Amino acid sequence: MKYKSIEKKYQGNYITYYNINYITENGSTKTYEMISRDPELSDLDSLHRRSPDAVIMILHDKKGERILLNREYRMAVGEWVYNFPAGLIDKGETAEQAAERELREETGLHLVEITDIWRESYSAVGFSNEKGIVILGTAEGTISGSDSEMEEIKAAWYTKDEIRTLLREKTFAARTQAYCALWCGRSACALD
Numbered sequence: 001m002k003y004k005s006i007e008k009k010y011q012g013n014y015i016t017y018y019n020i021n022y023i024t025e026n027g028s029t030k031t032y033e034m035i036s037r038d039p040e041l042s043d044l045d046s047l048h049r050r051s052p053d054a055v056i057m058i059l060h061d062k063k064g065e066r067i068l069l070n071r072e073y074r075m076a077v078g079e080w081v082y083n084f085p086a087g088l089i090d091k092g093e094t095a096e097q098a099a100e101r102e103l104r105e106e107t108g109l110h111l112v113e114i115t116d117i118w119r120e121s122y123s124a125v126g127f128s129n130e131k132g133i134v135i136l137g138t139a140e141g142t143i144s145g146s147d148s149e150m151e152e153i154k155a156a157w158y159t160k161d162e163i164r165t166l167l168r169e170k171t172f173a174a175r176t177q178a179y180c181a182l183w184c185g186r187s188a189c190a191l192d
Contacts, residue, residue, distance in 0.1 A: 003020070015037060018041055020032045051089075054088050059136070060139075099111055108143055117136075
């Protein structure tokens, strides 16, 4: 594929819809529809050389025996989905600052320790250039509901046995499902 051009098609409140035009190996033109959190994409460089948009938190309790998951009503799919706490990085914030803020806003918990920060990755590479940074660490405190009336989030701690049951019975975001399956033992979490 050879990049040709990008054109803005629609500007929403939070995302922008673009058409990206490519030339295929056989010389055909391909137009690819995508969305971005960046309202000012203008060329190939701006398409992929961007700062991360979001932070994703993989958090365990102090003993490492439980993992924190949010059960959140996701409007795009119209159902409750299990996912890691996550959120957008505000202008001027570091990923670490965003993680502390988002965790507090969504769960009431406090980020006690960051044990690792993964290199940025794409959230939904099939239709968006949104990037996120995964932060691993430890959290503690008393869980409370989200402080936003625009989000319906129910946070809870889960053991490996509880995760095995959830993986068989409930709907997950893909990244959360993959990590949780590996965390509780791949063969032990295989679906029937």
